[in-house]
Amino acid sequence: MVSEHKLLPSTPIQYLKGVGPNLALRFKKKNIETAWDMLFNIPMRYLDRRELSAIKNLRVGEEQSFVATIQSYHASSLNRGRRKLMEVLVQDEQDQLKLTFFQFNEKWMKQRFPVGGKVLIFGEIRLWHGIKNVVHPEMEPWDDEDLTSRIVPLYSLTEGLYQKTVRNIMTKNLHQLLELVEDDSRTVREEGAVQISLKDAFHYIHAPPVDADLELLNNSRSPYHQRIVYDEFFFLQLGLRIRRYQQAAKTSFTLNHNNSLLYEALSQVPFELTGDQQKALEEIGQDYMTGRPMNRMMQGDVGSGKTIVAFLSALSIIQEGYQVAMMAPTEILAEQHYRNLQLMGDPLGVTVRLLTGSTKAKERVLLLEELIAGKIDLLIGTHALITPDVLFKELGYVIIDEQHRFGVLQRAQLKNKSHLGIRDSAPHLLIMTATPIPRSLSMCVYGDLDISIIKEMPKGRKAIITKVFREANHDAMCQEIEKELEQGRQAYFVYPLVEESEKMDLKDATLMHKKLSTVFKKYKVGLLHGRMKGKEKDAIMQQFKNKELHVLVSTTVVEVGVDVPNSTVMVVEHAERFGLSQLHQLRGRVGRGADQSYCYLVAQYAQSEESRFRLKTMERTNDGFIIAEEDLKLRGPGEFLGTRQSGMPDFRIAHIVRDSNLLKASQKRAEEILSEDPNLSLDKNLMIRKIMHDRWGQRLELSGV
Ligand code: ADP
Ligand code: MG
Numbered sequence: 001m002v003s004e005h006k007l008l009p010s011t012p013i014q015y016l017k018g019v020g021p022n023l024a025l026r027f028k029k030k031n032i033e034t035a036w037d038m039l040f041n042i043p044m045r046y047l048d049r050r051e052l053s054a055i056k057n058l059r060v061g062e063e064q065s066f067v068a069t070i071q072s073y074h075a076s077s078l079n080r081g082r083r084k085l086m087e088v089l090v091q092d093e094q095d096q097l098k099l100t101f102f103q104f105n106e107k108w109m110k111q112r113f114p115v116g117g118k119v120l121i122f123g124e125i126r127l128w129h130g131i132k133n134v135v136h137p138e139m140e141p142w143d144d145e146d147l148t149s150r151i152v153p154l155y156s157l158t159e160g161l162y163q164k165t166v167r168n169i170m171t172k173n174l175h176q177l178l179e180l181v182e183d184d185s186r187t188v189r190e191e192g193a194v195q196i197s198l199k200d201a202f203h204y205i206h207a208p209p210v211d212a213d214l215e216l217l218n219n220s221r222s223p224y225h226q227r228i229v230y231d232e233f234f235f236l237q238l239g240l241r242i243r244r245y246q247q248a249a250k251t252s253f254t255l256n257h258n259n260s261l262l263y264e265a266l267s268q269v270p271f272e273l274t275g276d277q278q279k280a281l282e283e284i285g286q287d288y289m290t291g292r293p294m295n296r297m298m299q300g301d302v303g304s305g306k307t308i309v310a311f312l313s314a315l316s317i318i319q320e321g322y323q324v325a326m327m328a329p330t331e332i333l334a335e336q337h338y339r340n341l342q343l344m345g346d347p348l349g350v351t352v353r354l355l356t357g358s359t360k361a362k363e364r365v366l367l368l369e370e371l372i373a374g375k376i377d378l379l380i381g382t383h384a385l386i387t388p389d390v391l392f393k394e395l396g397y398v399i400i401d402e403q404h405r406f407g408v409l410q411r412a413q414l415k416n417k418s419h420l421g422i423r424d425s426a427p428h429l430l431i432m433t434a435t436p437i438p439r440s441l442s443m444c445v446y447g448d449l450d451i452s453i454i455k456e457m458p459k460g461r462k463a464i465i466t467k468v469f470r471e472a473n474h475d476a477m478c479q480e481i482e483k484e485l486e487q488g489r490q491a492y493f494v495y496p497l498v499e500e501s502e503k504m505d506l507k508d509a510t511l512m513h514k515k516l517s518t519v520f521k522k523y524k525v526g527l528l529h530g531r532m533k534g535k536e537k538d539a540i541m542q543q544f545k546n547k548e549l550h551v552l553v554s555t556t557v558v559e560v561g562v563d564v565p566n567s568t569v570m571v572v573e574h575a576e577r578f579g580l581s582q583l584h585q586l587r588g589r590v591g592r593g594a595d596q597s598y599c600y601l602v603a604q605y606a607q608s609e610e611s612r613f614r615l616k617t618m619e620r621t622n623d624g625f626i627i628a629e630e631d632l633k634l635r636g637p638g639e640f641l642g643t644r645q646s647g648m649p650d651f652r653i654a655h656i657v658r659d660s661n662l663l664k665a666s667q668k669r670a671e672e673i674l675s676e677d678p679n680l681s682l683d684k685n686l687m688i689r690k691i692m693h694d695r696w697g698q699r700l701e702l703s704g705v
Pocket of ligand 1: 271272273274277300301302303304305306307308434458459563565592
């Protein structure tokens with residue numbers, strides 16, 4: 001048992017008042033595990049309970065709260081049963097109102113909000129066929145103790161976690177949690193940006209006073225939010241800068257300017273490199289000459305030809321006798337790289353091998369022997385490469401494809417696998433990504449990486465034509481696709497894979513596979529999904545490449561990097577469920593040859609405004625950079641990068657676009673402090689150093705404390 005006054009930021013939340021092991025598990029689903037996490041569990045928005053209107057007086061177009069009684073539930077289906085709709089009629093003394101849900105758990109709702117019960121409702125009031133309506137309102141059972149008129153925080157919830165529970169926990173523990181906040185506000189006060197102590201900021205945000213500006217609160221724009229945002233930015237900026245110094249102090253091997261292997265390879269490439277490809281190759285070449293390990297990210301839209309650049313850049317390293325590792329996020333992709341690069345490597349005398357989870361045990365043993373004996377020049381693989389027994393003789397270069405799938409930690413593990421120490425040096429690192437990371441973001445998140453950008457597409461590519469189709473026009477769409485098939489082209493049909501409903505989606509894909517087999521009678525239709533074994537997937541993919549299959553129905557496993565230039569149609573089903581970057585990635589599977597390609601986005605009715613905007617954006621532009629910017633605006637940096645999985649720094653409330661002025665201020669401040677005291681060893685900076693190390697030391701692999 002941890003006694004009260006000993007609460008630490010890392011104390012598990014079970015030790016907070018009102019949190020048992022059961023609740024702790026539920027919080028864990030929201031990534032709230034420690035006391036510090038709980039403090040940072042910033043309300044999503046706030047409920048104005050200072051004024052509760054009667055339904056009659058609710059103003060259309062505004063967000064308001066009101067209390068009403070549940071009158072009836074009515075469920076119906078839309079779209080030939082593919083989607084359900086729930087309408088709930090509520091009333092007060094004088095008037096009625098309808099609540100509409102497109103996603104709901106009927107049983108749970110009826111239990112929690114029984115007919116006849118009073119409910120507190122909050123949301124935007126709309127008018128629909130003459131009756132007031134709220135779509136997906138916030139709801140809570142209403143009881144009399146709620147009558148206090150104040151501003152109430154609304155926390156993000158998960159199954160089995162109720163507003164009231166979270167609020168109670170916050171109320172009971174807030175005082176103690178605030179004690180965790182160390183007084184680092186000096187860094188801010190001196191600058192004069194936000195003159196609030198961090199402690200006051202958290203207090204205000206979890207328990208706002210009655211006279212607070214609700215709009216600022218709801219947009220996370222209050223000075224109190226800004227104070228916390230600044231804090232988040234500041235310590236990361238500090239950490240990234242220190243990391244950069246530490247990296248720059250490392251040494252790597254230098255090369256002998258012998259590029260004959262590279263020139264030989266260039267003469268064999270069947271096409272001309274684009275200007276941007278050449279430039280990226282030169283930038284990498286320059287990094288090799290610095291005597292320090294390269295840390296470079298190559299950003300290029302899907303289909304821009306990153307693989308060949310990576311391969312060519314590996315040749316000068318291989319020529320020096322070092323080994324190269326190339327890590328891809330999926331077996332399909334690793335296999336594809338292996339096939340292509342082996343073809344290029346063979347005539348050059350470069351030995352290329354493949355190691356994945358499905359490599360047979362016997363084969364693996366042999367391969368590992370060859371690897372440690374230095375007989376393999378380029379080893380391509382999946383995360384199978386980072387298992388502990390995979391040892392190189394002398395690893396000189398690590399290439400990571402489609403970076404956003406791998407985290408900092410995996411990066412580090414692979415880099416540390418280097419040589420058994422004949423020549424003492426750190427390997428170079430190249431990360432390839434098709435997710436163009438906006439400048440604002442990459443500075444902030446990958447402060448330690450240099451960046452090469454490939455914007456120019458290979459010659460002769462035609463812009464992909466993108467079109468949104470309604471579910472009802474599916475047949476018309478298939479007729480258009482048939483025309484392409486008649487010309488010998490191929491088509492993808494992709495289904496979203498939403499974790500919770502994996503079974504559903506699999507069912508969708510399987511059903512659609514059946515249906516399409518009858519629609520495209522003259523052609524062969526294949527099915528690919530995540531439940532298949534690596535070998536099965538590869539076999540299907542291979543058949544598709546060999547044109548033995550003409551249509552490929554698949555769950556999102558084809559998303560990353562697959563290259564079949566003869567396919568000219570990409571159909572994305574349930575397109576409204578995908579994020580912009582993901583849609584763009586999928587679209588990038590076509591348009592890889594000289595033929596006109598098409599991307600058809602099939603969307604359901606009842607889309608949100610946001611999903612309509614996403615689909616419009618897709619129709620409007622093929623430019624990955626514009627799409628990335630829009631996506632970042634819509635989703636915010638954390639989700640944009642999928643940071644939770646990737647181990648990349650994630651902000652809890654800071655938003656790089658919205659808060660860009662604070663980001664700049666924090667960068668400036670971090671630089672000022674470090675220029676005066678690069679190691680943060682002055683007394684006045686000890687606290688900052690401690691906080692920085694606590695928060696980022698491990699993730700940024702900083703040495704020294
Ligand atoms: P990505 O950047 O998405 O990884 P790939 O490396 O898979 O793209 O390249 C896509 C396709 O373009 C491949 O078939 C590749 O051979 C081809 N390609 C790459 N560079 C050029 C070029 N300069 N001219 C023509 N085709 C190219
Ligand atoms: Mg690729």
